[in-house]
Amino acid sequence: xxxxxxxxxxxxSSTLKASLRQISGYSSLVRDIEALKKEKYSSANExxxxxxxxxxxxxxxxxKLDQRITKQWGELGFQGDDPATDFRGMxxxxxxxLVFAENYNGxxxxxxxxxxxxxxxxxxxxxxxxxxxxxxxxxxxxxxxxHFYYTITxxxxxxxxxxxxxxVFTEFDRFWFAEKPKSVMEFGxxxxxxxxxxxxxxxxxxxxxxxxxYTGMS
Numbered sequence: 001x002x003x004x005x006x007x008x009x010x011x012x013s014s015t016l017k018a019s020l021r022q023i024s025g026y027s028s029l030v031r032d033i034e035a036l037k038k039e040k041y042s043s044a045n046e047x048x049x050x051x052x053x054x055x056x057x058x059x060x061x062x063x064k065l066d067q068r069i070t071k072q073w074g075e076l077g078f079q080g081d082d083p084a085t086d087f088r089g090m091x092x093x094x095x096x097x098l099v100f101a102e103n104y105n106g107x108x109x110x111x112x113x114x115x116x117x118x119x120x121x122x123x124x125x126x127x128x129x130x131x132x133x134x135x136x137x138x139x140x141x142x143x144x145x146x147h148f149y150y151t152i153t154x155x156x157x158x159x160x161x162x163x164x165x166x167x168v169f170t171e172f173d174r175f176w177f178a179e180k181p182k183s184v185m186e187f188g189x190x191x192x193x194x195x196x197x198x199x200x201x202x203x204x205x206x207x208x209x210x211x212x213x214y215t216g217m218s
Contacts, residue, residue, distance in 0.1 A: 025155025026145055032158055033139060036093035041084045043068070051095050052083060058102035059112060077115060077124030086129060093136065094129040100162040101128070101169060108166045111173045120177055122184050131172055134195055135165045143202040147210050167210050168198070 041048050049068075056065050059076055066072060069082045078086050087094050101108040115124040138144050144164065148156040175194045181187070201209050 025157075026142075026148060029156045029158070029161065030139060033093060033136060033161055036096060036158075037091045037136060039092040041087040041092060041095065043082075043084055048092065048095070051092075051099055055095065055099050055102065058099065073125075076112075077122070077126055077128075079123070079126060083125065086126060090129050090132045090136070094132045096158075097132045097135075097162055097165045098125060098128050101166050104163070104166045107170050111169055114173050114177070117177075120180065122176060122187060127172070127187070128169060130191065131169050132165060134191075134198070135161065135168050138164075138198070138202065143199065144210075146202075146205050147207040150207070151211075164210055171198075171209055 041052075043049060053065070056076070063072075063075075071081055073081060073083050076083075080086070101111075112124050115122050115127070135144075139161065144156075147164070148160065152160060172191075172194055175197075176190060179186075179190050179193070181190050198209060201207075
């Protein structure tokens with residue numbers, strides 16, 4: 001019985017250590033994400049400029065960017081001639097998510113194609129930055145903690161945040177087309193409805209929406 005007691009203690013100790021590692025890792029991830037959000041895009045920062053150019057090259061491989069400040073950025077769904085202004089709210093985090101999505105998988109890339117629908121179109125980059133804000137809020141509010149705990153061995157990292165962003169964007173894209181808004185002017189109301197559904201699911205510890213094999217909201 002002493003052996004059993006010792007074995008149980010070791011199992012408990014191991015589980016406790018893993019839990020504490022997760023808690024510590026989650027707090028660390030929040031700090032790292034916060035730092036990226038606070039890092040303002042600067043055209044004087046070579047790393048920022050390279051990331052922005054990379055985004056263009058990934059999304060428009062057959063089209064050359066005429067110059068740094070140009071109306072061409074509108075083709076990716078930015079509002080003005082200089083994307084730097086669109087990153088104000090989410091900083092470099094918004095850009096990093098967009099770049100990651102284009103590298104991630106075919107499904108994430110499909111959202112860009114869907115966003116150019118003749119009647120149900122939306123501004124891809126602007127929506128992406130907005131959804132970065134949504135995922136950031138989920139992280140800050142602790143709603144991603146359960147997902148990380150049950151799906152990740154070890155501490156969650158920025159990579160995992162990017163993956164969740166991709167999944168949320170894919171789900172928003174499905175949701176947008178299911179809602180069939182009359183125009184892009186309805187983005188705010190559709191986005192709010194989507195957020196309520198996501199938060200509702202996560203509060204019930206239903207993390208399925210964050211998995212790649214999710215089949216859509218009912």
